Amino acid sequence: MHLLPFLQELTQAVRETVADSVKNKHWKDIVKRKTTDLTWRVDCMAERRAIDFISSKKISARLVSEEAGTIDIGEEPEIVVILDPLDGSLNFTRSIPFCSVAAAAGPYNPDFNLKDIEAGVVTSIFNGETFYAEKGRGAFKNGQQLSIKPFTPKIDKPLLSLYVHGVGKTRYPYERLIASSKVRAIGSIALELCYIANSSLDAVLDLRGTLRVVDVAAGKIIVEEAGGTVKLIGEAMDRLFDVKKGLCMVAAKNEVLANRLSTTIGFEEEQ
Ligand code: IPD
Ligand code: CA
Numbered sequence: 001m002h003l004l005p006f007l008q009e010l011t012q013a014v015r016e017t018v019a020d021s022v023k024n025k026h027w028k029d030i031v032k033r034k035t036t037d038l039t040w041r042v043d044c045m046a047e048r049r050a051i052d053f054i055s056s057k058k059i060s061a062r063l064v065s066e067e068a069g070t071i072d073i074g075e076e077p078e079i080v081v082i083l084d085p086l087d088g089s090l091n092f093t094r095s096i097p098f099c100s101v102a103a104a105a106g107p108y109n110p111d112f113n114l115k116d117i118e119a120g121v122v123t124s125i126f127n128g129e130t131f132y133a134e135k136g137r138g139a140f141k142n143g144q145q146l147s148i149k150p151f152t153p154k155i156d157k158p159l160l161s162l163y164v165h166g167v168g169k170t171r172y173p174y175e176r177l178i179a180s181s182k183v184r185a186i187g188s189i190a191l192e193l194c195y196i197a198n199s200s201l202d203a204v205l206d207l208r209g210t211l212r213v214v215d216v217a218a219g220k221i222i223v224e225e226a227g228g229t230v231k232l233i234g235e236a237m238d239r240l241f242d243v244k245k246g247l248c249m250v251a252a253k254n255e256v257l258a259n260r261l262s263t264t265i266g267f268e269e270e271q
Contacts, residue, residue, distance in 0.1 A: 010083075015125055017045055018042060018099075021041075021045050027040070038090075050063075061108075062108060065243070084214040086100075087100045097125075099126070100124050101123045102218040102219065104119065106119070117220070120219070120222050122218050133197075139197050139225035141194070146198060148199050161185055163189070167209065170209070192204045202252060205251070216249060229257075231267065
């Protein structure tokens with residue numbers, strides 16, 4: 001089965017549902033309060049659309065999705081799909097036009113790991129920009145191949161997206177990074193990873209330990225296929241089907257920068 005067109009169709013269908021959701025007067029109702037964030041009705045509508053879409057294609061899939069957790073659709077799974085139906089829900093509910101649908105997939109095996117992912121797609125809800133990659137075939141944005149531009153550390157301070165808020169003290173001394181960087185945290189990790197592939201951001205770091213596989217699976221293959229590096233630490237690496245397990249991440253436009261940032265905060269030493 002060719003995974004890329006399937007994921008492109010899936011993310012497009014979910015994007016349409018998210019865009020249309022505002023016609024439902026309950027779209028912004030809070031349906032769940034989780035430890036780290038909220039679930040709104042629109043999150044559930046998006047996920048429902050994804051499940052219905054996969055079922056309609058008569059594909060047997062193990063779906064790992066943010067709200068539903070891990071569920072099997074159909075009989076014996078042929079593929080694993082890792083989905084964030086709406087990454088950046090808070091932005092969406094506040095009309096901040098930076099959020100996405102993110103989906104990754106690979107052939108099923110019971111010990112499925114992030115390295116088994118063969119394709120990933122991230123679609124921006126607001127402008128429809130679609131980033132995608134297949135293992136060994138490069139990364140693309142709307143049909144144009146992405147190749148990360150070199151970073152020139154002597155001239156520029158790196159532009160980082162840095163997530164450290166809301167968890168008290170992090171394990172890593174990120175204060176050292178702030179002095180030598182320009183910093184953002186835009187609110188949709190999946191799309192921010194694509195912005196590394198696009199050469200817009202130099203790096204994305206999440207040091208909270210709360211990042212989930214659904215947030216990173218699609219973006220990771222897109223960054224790597226564009227020539228960048230994604231380092232992850234955490235329990236979720238071995239327990240992919242448990243969406244509650246958290247990760248820390250250092251992702252950067254090349255290995256040199258990823259290593260430099262990691263060394264600054266002692267990221268490797270914690271492994
Ligand atoms: C969120 C976004 C955001 C990150 C949060 C995630 P969600 O995803 O990726 O950038 O700060 O930790 O939960 O909840 O909107 O799918
Ligand atoms: Ca989500």
